[in-house]
Amino acid sequence: MRTVQIPEATTVGQPAERVAWNKRHVLDLDEFSRQEMEAVLDTSSAMKDVLHRDIKKVPTLRGKSILTLFYESSTRTRVSFEQAGKVLSADVINISSGTSSAAKGESLLDTLLTLQSMAADVIVIRHPSSGAPYLAARHLGHASVVNAGDGTHAHPTQALLDAFTIREKRGRLEGLRVAIVGDVAHSRVARSNLWGLTRMGAHVVLCGPPTLMPWDLLKGRETTPGHPFGAVEVELDLEKALPDADVIMALRLQKERQQMGAIPSLREYARLWQVNTERLALCRPDVLLMHPGPMNEGVEISPEAAHGPHSVVQEQVTNGVAVRMALLYLLCGPAESS
Amino acid sequence: MSSEDIRRALSRIAHEVLEHQRGAQDLVLVGMQTRGVPLARRIAERIKEFESIEVPVGALDISLYRDDVSLRRSRVRPTDIPVAIDSKKVLLVDDVLFTGRSIRAAMDALTDMGRPKSIQLAVLVDRGHRELPIRADYVGKNVPTALDEEVQVRLVETDGRDEVVIQKGGGAP
Structure with missing residues (x-):
C-alpha cells in the first residue's frame, strides 16, 4: 500500500534533524543568537553522557586536527579543550608561547598562518591582548578560531x-x-x-x-x-x-x-x-x-x-569539557549549513 | 501505511521476536533516535501484552558515530540505555532501513558500550538501496522506492499521527 501525499508546509512536532548553527568561529557571545546558544547547550548535554561512559571515546572527529595556542597560563581551559578533542577522537596539539617561536620573536599572525598551513581544522587561542582571536579569524582562510580568553575582553x-x-x-x-x-x-x-x-x-x-x-x-x-x-x-x-x-x-x-x-x-x-x-x-x-x-x-x-x-x-569543570566537545563538533561540520 | 497497518506490523514483529528468541529472556530493545524510540516502546508494550514480561527499552543516538560528520551537522540527542548490554540480546529498532549506514553506526555505538550476546534489527519500513551488507531481521513492510523518493514515517509520539508516506523528490538520503 502506497499513500502518496503532497508535502505539507508544516509537519506537527517534527523535530528538525539539523542544528541551528552557521558559525565558522567562536569569538564572543554577542555574535550568538538564542537559537545558537540553545544548539550548543542541547548538544552539550548529549556530550556529557559520553563523559560518563566506561569508554570515553567516540569516533566523531577522527582525522580532524585541533591546535591549542596559549599565550597565557591556564590549566582548566587548555586541558578541557584537549580532553574534549581527544574524547571526540580528534588529534590535539598544544602549543604554549614559552616553547613556541613566539619566544624568538615571531608575530602572532605568522605563527597562526604557520599552524594553519599544517592543516589545523580548529585553532584555539588564548592571548593577553583583547581582540587577538579576531585578528586570527580575519586572516585565516580555512581553520576555525575559538577564543579561549582574550585580555579583559571575552571568554x-x-x-x-x-x-x-x-x-x-x-x-x-x-x-x-x-x-x-x-x-x-x-x-x-x-x-x-x-x-x-x-x-x-x-x-x-x-x-x-x-x-x-x-x-x-x-x-x-x-x-x-x-x-x-x-x-x-x-x-x-x-x-x-x-x-x-x-x-x-x-x-x-x-x-x-x-x-x-x-x-x-x-x-x-x-x-x-x-x-x-x-x-x-x-x-x-x-x-x-x-x-x-x-x-x-x-x-x-x-x-x-x-x-x-x-x-x-x-561540576563547572566537567561541564566545560562537554561544552567544548559540543563546540568542536559544531565547528567541524559542513562549512555552510543549508 | 495507515495507523492500522502500523499497529498490525508492530504486533507481528513482536510475535516474531518472541518466536525467534524463544521468549523475551535477556532481551533489550534499543530504539534509534528519533522515531525508533517510540517504535521500540510500542514493541515492548506488545511483548508485555503477549507474555507479561517487562522488556527494558533504551534510546540510542548515533550522531557521534556517523561517517558523514563533515557533510551534515545532525542534532545530537540523548543516548539512554537503562541496563548494561553485556551478554544481552539487543534488538535495534528503527523506522526506515535505507543505505544501512545508520545501522553500521549504531552497531559501532553499541559495541563501545559493551559486548552484547547478539544484535538484531527490526524496522518498520525497508525501502531498499543498501550501500552496506546489512539486512533487517524483522521488517514491518518492504516498500520498493526510487532513490529520489523520501519515505516519511510519522508517529503519534513525535508527529501527532501514525502514517507512512512516500514523497516524490525528497532528495538526498
Missing part, C-alpha cells in the same frame, strides 16, 4: 559552560537572577556572561566596588532604548544583592591587573566582597554558587563556601 566558552551549568541545575535560564560578584571590570568571564545570560533571558545583577564595574559596557543603558544591557542592575552592596539571587557567580580578583589602585587592600576587598558562609546564609536555600576558577580562596570566596553544599565549581 565565550566559559560563559557557555556557566549557562549550561545553570540550565542543568535549574532547568532554565529565563527569569533567573544571577549575581555576578567582584572584579567585573577586568573579567572576560563576566563580560561574556553578560552577553550570554541576557540573551537567554536571565536577569543579571552586577555587584562589586564601583572602581571594578564595567562602566564602558553599561554606558548609555538608561537613556538608549534597546540597549543590550538595559535590564542589567548594578548593586554596590553585596548584602542587598544576595537574598533574591538564584545564582551567585564569584569572580577571581585579578591581582595581576590591579596596578592602578582600584582597591585599597586585599584585606578590605575580602571583608566587603568575599562570598562566605555568613553571606550564603542570607541567600535562598537552593542558591547556586559558581566560580570560573582559578579561585583565590580567602579573597573573593572563602574555602568553606568554595567547597560547601551550594558550590557547583567542580
Whole structure:
C-alpha cells in the first residue's frame, strides 16, 4: 500500500534533524543568537553522557586536527579543550608561547598562518591582548578560531559552560537572577556572561566596588532604548544583592591587573566582597554558587563556601569539557549549513 | 501505511521476536533516535501484552558515530540505555532501513558500550538501496522506492499521527 501525499508546509512536532548553527568561529557571545546558544547547550548535554561512559571515546572527529595556542597560563581551559578533542577522537596539539617561536620573536599572525598551513581544522587561542582571536579569524582562510580568553575582553566558552551549568541545575535560564560578584571590570568571564545570560533571558545583577564595574559596557543603558544591557542592575552592596539571587557567580580578583589602585587592600576587598558562609546564609536555600576558577580562596570566596553544599565549581569543570566537545563538533561540520 | 497497518506490523514483529528468541529472556530493545524510540516502546508494550514480561527499552543516538560528520551537522540527542548490554540480546529498532549506514553506526555505538550476546534489527519500513551488507531481521513492510523518493514515517509520539508516506523528490538520503 502506497499513500502518496503532497508535502505539507508544516509537519506537527517534527523535530528538525539539523542544528541551528552557521558559525565558522567562536569569538564572543554577542555574535550568538538564542537559537545558537540553545544548539550548543542541547548538544552539550548529549556530550556529557559520553563523559560518563566506561569508554570515553567516540569516533566523531577522527582525522580532524585541533591546535591549542596559549599565550597565557591556564590549566582548566587548555586541558578541557584537549580532553574534549581527544574524547571526540580528534588529534590535539598544544602549543604554549614559552616553547613556541613566539619566544624568538615571531608575530602572532605568522605563527597562526604557520599552524594553519599544517592543516589545523580548529585553532584555539588564548592571548593577553583583547581582540587577538579576531585578528586570527580575519586572516585565516580555512581553520576555525575559538577564543579561549582574550585580555579583559571575552571568554565565550566559559560563559557557555556557566549557562549550561545553570540550565542543568535549574532547568532554565529565563527569569533567573544571577549575581555576578567582584572584579567585573577586568573579567572576560563576566563580560561574556553578560552577553550570554541576557540573551537567554536571565536577569543579571552586577555587584562589586564601583572602581571594578564595567562602566564602558553599561554606558548609555538608561537613556538608549534597546540597549543590550538595559535590564542589567548594578548593586554596590553585596548584602542587598544576595537574598533574591538564584545564582551567585564569584569572580577571581585579578591581582595581576590591579596596578592602578582600584582597591585599597586585599584585606578590605575580602571583608566587603568575599562570598562566605555568613553571606550564603542570607541567600535562598537552593542558591547556586559558581566560580570560573582559578579561585583565590580567602579573597573573593572563602574555602568553606568554595567547597560547601551550594558550590557547583567542580561540576563547572566537567561541564566545560562537554561544552567544548559540543563546540568542536559544531565547528567541524559542513562549512555552510543549508 | 495507515495507523492500522502500523499497529498490525508492530504486533507481528513482536510475535516474531518472541518466536525467534524463544521468549523475551535477556532481551533489550534499543530504539534509534528519533522515531525508533517510540517504535521500540510500542514493541515492548506488545511483548508485555503477549507474555507479561517487562522488556527494558533504551534510546540510542548515533550522531557521534556517523561517517558523514563533515557533510551534515545532525542534532545530537540523548543516548539512554537503562541496563548494561553485556551478554544481552539487543534488538535495534528503527523506522526506515535505507543505505544501512545508520545501522553500521549504531552497531559501532553499541559495541563501545559493551559486548552484547547478539544484535538484531527490526524496522518498520525497508525501502531498499543498501550501500552496506546489512539486512533487517524483522521488517514491518518492504516498500520498493526510487532513490529520489523520501519515505516519511510519522508517529503519534513525535508527529501527532501514525502514517507512512512516500514523497516524490525528497532528495538526498
